[in-house]
Amino acid sequence: AQSVAQPEDQVNVAEGNPLTVKCTYSVSGNPYLFWYVQYPNRGLQFLLKYITGDNLVKGSYGFEAEFNKSQTSFHLKKPSALVSDSALYFCAVRDLMFSGGYNKLIFGAGTRLAVHP
Amino acid sequence: DTAVSQTPKYLVTQMGNDKSIKCEQNLGHDTMYWYKQDSKKFLKIMFSYNNKELIINETVPNRFSPKSPDKAHLNLHINSLELGDSAVYFCASSPVLPGQGSYEQYFGPGTRLTVT
Numbered sequence: 001a002q003s004v005a006q007p008e009d010q011v012n013v014a015e016g017n018p019l020t021v022k023c024t025y026s027v028s029g030n031p032y033l034f035w036y037v038q039y040p041n042r043g044l045q046f047l048l049k050y051i052t053g054d055n056l057v058k059g060s061y062g063f064e065a066e067f068n069k070s071q072t073s074f075h076l077k078k079p080s081a082l083v084s085d086s087a088l089y090f091c092a093v094r095d096l097m098f099s100g101g102y103n104k105l106i107f108g109a110g111t112r113l114a115v116h117p
Numbered sequence: 118d119t120a121v122s123q124t125p126k127y128l129v130t131q132m133g134n135d136k137s138i139k140c141e142q143n144l145g146h147d148t149m150y151w152y153k154q155d156s157k158k159f160l161k162i163m164f165s166y167n168n169k170e171l172i173i174n175e176t177v178p179n180r181f182s183p184k185s186p187d188k189a190h191l192n193l194h195i196n197s198l199e200l201g202d203s204a205v206y207f208c209a210s211s212p213v214l215p216g217q218g219s220y221e222q223y224f225g226p227g228t229r230l231t232v233t
Contacts, residue, residue: 043224107160
């Protein structure tokens with residue numbers, strides 16, 4: 001079965017420090033991977049995606065993610081965290097078992113990022 | 118300009134009632150989705166329509182019925198509401214073309230449904 005896992009319920013980081021939010025995936029084929037952020041009482045916002053090409057993907061708000069095929073991971077990173085980055089982060093993978101080419105996504109359980117001043 | 122909008126934002130109702138949530142997108146996308154986010158923030162797809170045609174129908178009770186009058190609208194009707202239906206429901210859209218699943222999805226602000 002295809003799945004995506006976010007092993008940490010919460011990540012705590014001091015402002016100015018680098019942050020990493022972890023994501024691992026399991027798919028039967030080449031993965032399409034996505035990161036979304038959800039601020040309180042808001043919908044999900046797209047941050048970045050990996051489809052093919054360079055393993056380091058740059059996205060919105062200074063975030064980047066590194067695709068690692070051997071470790072089946074797609075960790076989200078940022079060199080210097082801001083208090084305003086505090087939110088819920090979701091990793092997602094396209095369900096390759098779904099036919100028709102439509103973009104059915106499987107989401108991880110989410111990781112709450114708390115950045116402290 | 119609101120890309121994906123949902124109404125209402127909050128919906129409080131009693132068990133057994135029937136209610137609808139509306140979704141509209143002005144992005145010109147062909148594909149729209151409904152997701153349910155439970156109290157633990159777990160997000161799961163319910164339905165998807167492509168140009169008014171149902172393409173994803175997860176194991177959702179028959180009490181939930183999506184309706185797409187045109188490709189810019191995807192409404193969700195829920196019959197005989199139950200306590201367990203309390204959740205946040207998100208609408209989303211994406212410019213998917215058949216055979217190309219690489220497009221991101223754009224989400225609405227959500228509708229918080231509370232069934233008492």
